[in-house]
Amino acid sequence: MEHWKMVQGYEGSYQVSTSGNVRSLDRIVETSRGVKQRRTGVVLRPRINQDGYRKVTLYRQGRGERFYVGELVARAFLDPTACQERLVRADGDRLNDQIDNLSVKPSPSQAYASLLAEFDLLLKDHIELSTWQIREIRRRYRTGEASIRKLAMVYQVTENRIRNIIDKKEAQYVV
Template structure:
């Protein structure tokens, strides 16, 4: 899929200061040289970006920006669904407008939650958590909040990785 760019919409109007791509990248046009903006993962596990709109900083979910720019706004369907269940996969082909009921049914079909109703992490999310645990300035609690899991889950992911790594060392293969 070739990357296509469109202007970001806010309150139904195009904002000529920013563009969103069909691959989920956000570009600022506020300077002479266009800049790809950095994003982060919010406490619910969605990729977000800060945009300056009408002299205020607004935090916007990237998947909604893609859907609004490329799929239009569907007044009958208020939520944007990630077809593959991966909240960080903001490619246009992976997004669709759904009702809240359809979103819940999709989550159940995809088994995005375990039997107790807890969130199931994708391999991509686990890799992101593992990477973040290696950064000394980020606490496990901060990581847990960003991915909507508890601190023990983050600790377990890091611990399992350390055990795997230890079992791969030559001394342990004797």
């Protein structure tokens, strides 16, 4: 069954569907001469650009802007920040803009943040420091016997974790 949602930035004027259709809504527009006209909503006919993707032109206050149909579908139903470069079509068909065919790749910053979080979890899960080791880390750093980098290598943890132990952000209970 086809579901419709408003197009971001064009609320009250255009809707996009899960089937990859875009339609205008019944509305009253003011022409350049100041005359108000009633416009009946229709399903728009997309044009195929030179790269083989479907595009439609949406108008607001007399100015038109072209959008990829797949991008409009993804923004309405998957991710409000989706863009054409991050869209993946399951069947590889550039003309198939149905919701079940589309997915959105994470942005580079999202992917990087996810990898860092995964890495931190792996490090914290696999290396458990004892109370004695935490005291030893703090003592060796305080006396100048070892640097943060050297302590990180000796105990096989990140430098950030060593800093957290020294600053008592981690293992506050250990005196």
